[in-house]
Amino acid sequence: MYQVGELVSYGSTGVCRVSEIINQTCPDGEERLYYVMQPLYKACVISVPVDSDKVFIRPIITRDEADRLIGLIPTMDCPAFHSRVSRELNEHYTTLLKSYSCQNWMEMTISIHTKKQWLLSRKRKFGSVDERYLKQAEELLFGELAAALDIPKEEVREYIGAKLESLKAS
Structure with missing residues (x-):
């Protein structure tokens, strides 16, 4: 699991900073953990389930x-x-x-x-x-x-x- 403040490469969005990790209730009533991420080079906020396998996410290179x-x-x-x-x-x-x-x-x-x-x-x-x-x-x-x-x-x-x-x- 990534930590708050960590930089990750997120799909075709590019580099994002994990700004929060939050619990969110899904429409089916299930609680899931979500990364809240801010792309470094785009003005938006992305929320993605921690356990999602739909979009590629990895740590950036050193x-x-x-x-x-x-x-x-x-x-x-x-x-x-x-x-x-x-x-x-x-x-x-x-x-x-x-x-x-x-x-x-x-x-x-x-x-x-x-x-x-x-x-x-x-x-x-x-x-x-x-x-x-x-x-x-x-x-x-x-x-x-x-x-x-x-x-x-x-x-x-x-x-x-x-x-x-x-x-x-x-």
Whole structure:
């Protein structure tokens, strides 16, 4: 069970802080424990049963895990996924997003950026499906990295760049 104040990754919402754990009476009269959570990057409050298995919830990664993941970037092989069938693109990207893995989100963003550069270098249009999923993956990834590293989300891209530069130098 998570504790009040703990940061968790909650489904497609991203990083949330557990603000309360409350007893609530359900319509059937049964008492259940609920997490009351506040997303760090959205203005809302979420209430979810502690024992729910409908939405994925896990602790966020640690600072060391975030730095280790960033350090893996130069060794990652993230080929672009190409398909003219938007359903296939949707399925591919949805599977990666729903893995709820920072490493998969990292590989997905690198892959889509690779695809974008390849298309733009050939003066071809970058697709809206790719653009939408790139934005979703970056939101989830950068939100979790920001929380783990205790920096503003807007500084994550710069932090990654600086970390990669220091790795090159050493």
